[in-house]
Amino acid sequence: MTTAPLLTATATDGLLELRPGGSWIAANVAELEQLSDAVAPQLDRSGNVRLDMADVRELDTLGAWLIEKMSRRVMSAGHRAEVVGVADYYAGLIEKVRQVNRASSPPAPARNRILGKVGDIGRATLGAREDVTVFLQLLGSLCVAMLGVLRRPRSLRLTSLVYQVYRVGWRAIPIVVLITFLIGAIIAQQGIFHFRKFGADSYVVDMVGILVLRELGVLIVAIMVAGRSGSAYTAELGSMKMREEIDALSTMGLDPVEVLILPRVIALICALPILSFIGSMAALYGGLLVAWFYGGMEPAIFIARLHDAVSVTHFEVGIIKAPFMALVIGIVACSEGLRVKGSAESLGRQTTTSVVKSIFLVIVLDGLFAIFFASIGM
Amino acid sequence: MQEEEVPFAIRVRDLVVGFGKRAVIDQLSLDVRRGEILGLVGASGGGKSVLMRTIIGLIPRQSGEIEVMGAAIGGTGGRSTRNAAGRWGILFQQGALFSSLTARQNVQFPLRESLVLSDALMDEIANAKLEMVGLAPEDGDKFPSELSGGMTKRVALARALALDPAIVFLDEPTSGLDPIAAGDFDALIKTLQKTLGLTVFMVTHDLASLNTVCDRVAALADGKIVAIGQMRELLQSEHPWVRAYFHGKRSLMLQPKASQ
Ligand SMILES: Nc1ncnc2c1ncn2[C@@H]1O[C@H](COP(=O)(O)OP(=O)(O)OP(=O)(O)O)[C@@H](O)[C@H]1O
Numbered sequence: 001m002t003t004a005p006l007l008t009a010t011a012t013d014g015l016l017e018l019r020p021g022g023s024w025i026a027a028n029v030a031e032l033e034q035l036s037d038a039v040a041p042q043l044d045r046s047g048n049v050r051l052d053m054a055d056v057r058e059l060d061t062l063g064a065w066l067i068e069k070m071s072r073r074v075m076s077a078g079h080r081a082e083v084v085g086v087a088d089y090y091a092g093l094i095e096k097v098r099q100v101n102r103a104s105s106p107p108a109p110a111r112n113r114i115l116g117k118v119g120d121i122g123r124a125t126l127g128a129r130e131d132v133t134v135f136l137q138l139l140g141s142l143c144v145a146m147l148g149v150l151r152r153p154r155s156l157r158l159t160s161l162v163y164q165v166y167r168v169g170w171r172a173i174p175i176v177v178l179i180t181f182l183i184g185a186i187i188a189q190q191g192i193f194h195f196r197k198f199g200a201d202s203y204v205v206d207m208v209g210i211l212v213l214r215e216l217g218v219l220i221v222a223i224m225v226a227g228r229s230g231s232a233y234t235a236e237l238g239s240m241k242m243r244e245e246i247d248a249l250s251t252m253g254l255d256p257v258e259v260l261i262l263p264r265v266i267a268l269i270c271a272l273p274i275l276s277f278i279g280s281m282a283a284l285y286g287g288l289l290v291a292w293f294y295g296g297m298e299p300a301i302f303i304a305r306l307h308d309a310v311s312v313t314h315f316e317v318g319i320i321k322a323p324f325m326a327l328v329i330g331i332v333a334c335s336e337g338l339r340v341k342g343s344a345e346s347l348g349r350q351t352t353t354s355v356v357k358s359i360f361l362v363i364v365l366d367g368l369f370a371i372f373f374a375s376i377g378m
Numbered sequence: 379m380q381e382e383e384v385p386f387a388i389r390v391r392d393l394v395v396g397f398g399k400r401a402v403i404d405q406l407s408l409d410v411r412r413g414e415i416l417g418l419v420g421a422s423g424g425g426k427s428v429l430m431r432t433i434i435g436l437i438p439r440q441s442g443e444i445e446v447m448g449a450a451i452g453g454t455g456g457r458s459t460r461n462a463a464g465r466w467g468i469l470f471q472q473g474a475l476f477s478s479l480t481a482r483q484n485v486q487f488p489l490r491e492s493l494v495l496s497d498a499l500m501d502e503i504a505n506a507k508l509e510m511v512g513l514a515p516e517d518g519d520k521f522p523s524e525l526s527g528g529m530t531k532r533v534a535l536a537r538a539l540a541l542d543p544a545i546v547f548l549d550e551p552t553s554g555l556d557p558i559a560a561g562d563f564d565a566l567i568k569t570l571q572k573t574l575g576l577t578v579f580m581v582t583h584d585l586a587s588l589n590t591v592c593d594r595v596a597a598l599a600d601g602k603i604v605a606i607g608q609m610r611e612l613l614q615s616e617h618p619w620v621r622a623y624f625h626g627k628r629s630l631m632l633q634p635k636a637s638q
């Protein structure tokens with residue numbers, strides 16, 4: 001039966017006698033800490049101490065440790081502490097506890113705050129350089145693996161490739177169509193609403209057509225794929241890394257880049273242009289419906305105007321970007337996956353990093369392409 | 379020192395557990411007495427871990443009754459499981475350490491969750507537990523991914539024992555430990571059992587552990603307990619699988635002891 005713990009102290013000429021009683025167990029830890037803190041000053045003042053354990057009803061490791069701590073406190077002051085009245089069945093535990101916590105761990109070296117900050121900045125800079133290195137490294141190994149596949153086409157993991165295309169391409173179609181459709185519709189509605197003020201609402205077709213085909217179609221699809229498939233790649237490779245599956249693969253003489261990463265990246269490179277095309281069509285369709293029902297423009301007129309407004313060049317500009325974006329997403333996702341360390345937390349962190357980084361890079365890449373196409377006059 | 383006297387720490391009646399159509403545990407009954415160390419042996423893949431996880435309430439059962447310390451154990455994650463959690467400590471076969479906490483934080487976790495105590499004391503207790511299972515205090519700062527297989531086992535054991543629970547479930551605690559460490563482990567379990575009145579349910583293939591620390595040994599075969607009793611009695615069991623287990627080539631070291 002659990003009873004409240006007690007600790008009585010009686011001092012008789014130079015000898016302090018402590019009588020712990022009741023339940024010295026973990027469940028009573030709050031009281032126990034108070035009791036032992038309360039006698040601490042007495043322990044420091046007194047000479048020799050005797051701990052009489054006869055009244056202890058229950059004892060566990062925590063209680064035994066608190067008692068051991070009291071006797072150590074006395075001994076460290078150079079006095080004698082004896083523990084008496086220990087019941088047989090507690091002797092073993094007290095003996096065990098007597099041996100623990102002997103080595104005092106050295107205190108962690110104090111950290112200079114300013115120096116620490118400077119150090120953090122330096123490390124972050126080096127980290128950024130490392131990001132670039134890792135990216136280029138993986139790009140290089142992908143090229144090597146690709147060359148290997150070109151030399152020996154049989155070494156391409158066809159099953160895996162087809163499965164990945166199915167996963168990142170086919171299964172993504174519904175959500176891609178839905179979102180791009182809505183975005184096309186929204187752009188058309190906003191265009192009609194604002195252009196109407198100066199009677200230019202028929203130009204909404206030009207706006208929707210050029211915006212969707214050149215920029216938005218591919219950009220939105222790439223961002224969605226980064227969130228949907230890039231994160232999945234990172235999480236998969238990361239948990240394989242955590243459970244040493246990737247190490248197992250390489251000890252069997254297989255190249256993880258060739259087996260795991262190449263099919264995934266190629267699948268993305270195949271799927272993203274197709275998804276962009278489907279997405280652009282869905283957006284145009286959304287624009288057409290809004291122009292019809294909200295702007296009162298017959299579909300036939302919409303299509304005729306679209307024909308005049310956009311050329312194949314606009315479409316090319318959009319679709320050419322897609323494979324490069326896919327490459328960036330694939331490499332970032334896979335390299336972040338391979339950087340997962342042992343813990344679940346790092347898996348989560350790396351997945352977040354992967355999505356944030358690939359969306360950022362996709363947008364930067366889009367900007368670079370815009371400059372490039374402008375300067376070659378496309 | 380025990381609460382309301384229930385003679386059995388664990389009672390299992392007519393338990394059936396299966397995955398799909400196949401029953402892994404089939405009409406199994408088992409009693410574990412208070413304060414005893416029960417060793418469970420059985421073939422690899424024979425359902426020992428499944429039995430342990432069912433008793434804890436992690437795997438739903440198809441029929442049967444389970445009582446731990448007089449309280450019925452319901453389905454997965456039920457209230458009874460959570461209430462009982464304060465009274466048992468569990469060592470999973472794979473360790474199941476929290477990968478984003480250090481070894482010391484892993485041991486402190488149950489302390490922090492169920493007790494109110496100062497950080498200093500918590501550190502001391504965690505260090506004490508780690509040392510009791512044979513780890514150096516420096517190892518406490520390592521993350522689970524930086525621990526060796528045996529060290530993982532020890533940290534998991536320290537975590538299972540963190541609250542000095544009334545029952546500990548140990549799934550192959552000594553596998554992956556060297557014989558010296560395994561011997562220390564046996565001694566530790568014996569000491570804790572004597573002092574704390576610990577009930578231990580231990581799945582093990584370690585014949586030395588079975589012989590030295592287990593009060594009773596149960597043999598699981600074909601989803602049932604086919605023999606249970608002291609080691610001496612098991613060695614005389616007529617069940618073919620039990621005979622093969624204890625009288626195989628690797629078990630010959632037990633024989634002189636048996637014939638004394
Ligand atoms: N979650 C699960 N789903 C399906 N089958 C399972 C599951 N868990 C275990 N099993 C099956 O139940 C059987 C018993 O497994 P269990 O893990 O209990 O074996 P064990 O006796 O602990 O073996 P070992 O000594 O190797 O640890 C095995 O055939 C296993 O495949």
Ligand SMILES: [Mg+2]
Nearest residue numbers: 426427471549
């Ligand atoms: Mg098992």
